[in-house]
Amino acid sequence: MTKKEIIFYLSGGNDRELFERSSAIRYSMLGRKVYLRGLIELSNICSCDCLYCGIRQSNSNVKRYLLSKQEVLQSARYAYDNGWGSLVIQSGELCSDYFTTLIEELVQEIKTLSGGELAITLSCGEQSKDTYRRWLEAGADRYLLRIESSTQELFERIHPQNISYTKRLNTLQSLIDCGFQTGSGVMIGLPLQTIDNLADDMLFLANCGIVMCGMGPYIEHCETPLFKYNSEFSHSQRVQLTLRCIAILRILRPKINIASSTALGTLSKQARHQAMEVGANVIMPNITPEDIRANYSLYQGKISDLDLNSFDIEYFNQGIPLEVTSK
Numbered sequence: 582m583t584k585k586e587i588i589f590y591l592s593g594g595n596d597r598e599l600f601e602r603s604s605a606i607r608y609s610m611l612g613r614k615v616y617l618r619g620l621i622e623l624s625n626i627c628s629c630d631c632l633y634c635g636i637r638q639s640n641s642n643v644k645r646y647l648l649s650k651q652e653v654l655q656s657a658r659y660a661y662d663n664g665w666g667s668l669v670i671q672s673g674e675l676c677s678d679y680f681t682t683l684i685e686e687l688v689q690e691i692k693t694l695s696g697g698e699l700a701i702t703l704s705c706g707e708q709s710k711d712t713y714r715r716w717l718e719a720g721a722d723r724y725l726l727r728i729e730s731s732t733q734e735l736f737e738r739i740h741p742q743n744i745s746y747t748k749r750l751n752t753l754q755s756l757i758d759c760g761f762q763t764g765s766g767v768m769i770g771l772p773l774q775t776i777d778n779l780a781d782d783m784l785f786l787a788n789c790g791i792v793m794c795g796m797g798p799y800i801e802h803c804e805t806p807l808f809k810y811n812s813e814f815s816h817s818q819r820v821q822l823t824l825r826c827i828a829i830l831r832i833l834r835p836k837i838n839i840a841s842s843t844a845l846g847t848l849s850k851q852a853r854h855q856a857m858e859v860g861a862n863v864i865m866p867n868i869t870p871e872d873i874r875a876n877y878s879l880y881q882g883k884i885s886d887l888d889l890n891s892f893d894i895e896y897f898n899q900g901i902p903l904e905v906t907s908k
């Protein structure tokens with residue numbers, strides 16, 4: 582697909598054709614499968630001040646937490662006992678020996694408790710190559726680091742000065758070089774973001790060497806600096822754009838793993854299901870201890886649970902021929 586074609590589809594030029602093309606590829610390449618990855622939000626303590634994020638360091642209204650090892654292992658056991666194949670450990674950004682060692686030990690212990698069966702994805706931000714190597718050697722399989730926006734100017738507008746676009750690109754590359762199955766993604770509908778920027782994002786994600794992608798709508802958080810800037814797109818337009826982005830990436834990269842994000846589910850439950858049909862093949866049910874979930878408030882209204890049974894039943898009631906699988 583050329584950039585011109587991507588722009589045509591992103592602008593709503595022919596949704597029907599786009600979604601037909603992408604679902605045909607989804608079903609022929611990946612069948613009806615939806616993979617489950619249990620999401621554990623390890624900590625909302627963060628040293629970064631990203632202008633869009635509710636748990637940024639400067640937000641003093643956040644009740645900060647760090648899960649105990651025991652809590653993480655309990656969640657991991659829940660995933661394992663239910664036959665899920667995989668876990669994601671996500672966290673605010675901490676760069677310290679303590680944090681590096683904590684993740685290292687958690688990875689080792691989760692591998693032990695599951696007899697090596699649970700695959701582990703980490704989503705713990707920018708770290709040194711040495712830290713990444715230690716986590717990989719401990720047994721982590723995958724790493725997610727979003728580029729957030731591949732347009733340098735926009736990236737710089739939504740991040741503080743100490744977060745560099747070039748460094749983000751290099752860090753993403755170092756994850757790939759290190760041997761992680763690496764994922765990235767963007768936010769869709771940011772203030773100042775244009776269709777042209779999003780078309781560049783799709784080409785970037787298709788060509789940067791990743792094997793997984795998580796992308797979702799940007800959702801305002803009133804305690805962030807970005808709140809006062811308006812997006813060109815309404816929430817429902819962001820939902821539609823997200824579906825188009827997922828479909829386009831599925832066409833560009835038939836085999837890539839694409840998550841249907843929590844942010845998409847927050848704006849529209851139905852859209853999270855539609856995403857599965859037009860190209861997504863991964864969902865990440867939240868298995869953080871329930872009393873703590875609300876504190877991982879990246880954006881307003883963030884849904885904090887996903888009832889698998891009802892998810893499942895809803896699918897089949899609607900007659901959508903998808904198969905939720907554990908691996």
Ligand code: SAH
Pocket residue numbers: 633634635671672673674704705706707725726727729767768797798799800801802844879880
């Ligand atoms: N510290 C980790 C995890 C960050 S949270 C890291 O930097 O990789 C995971 C993702 O949530 C971010 O990468 C960002 O894309 C998304 N996110 C943060 N704030 C958001 C908002 N206001 N709306 C939508 N998504 C948001």
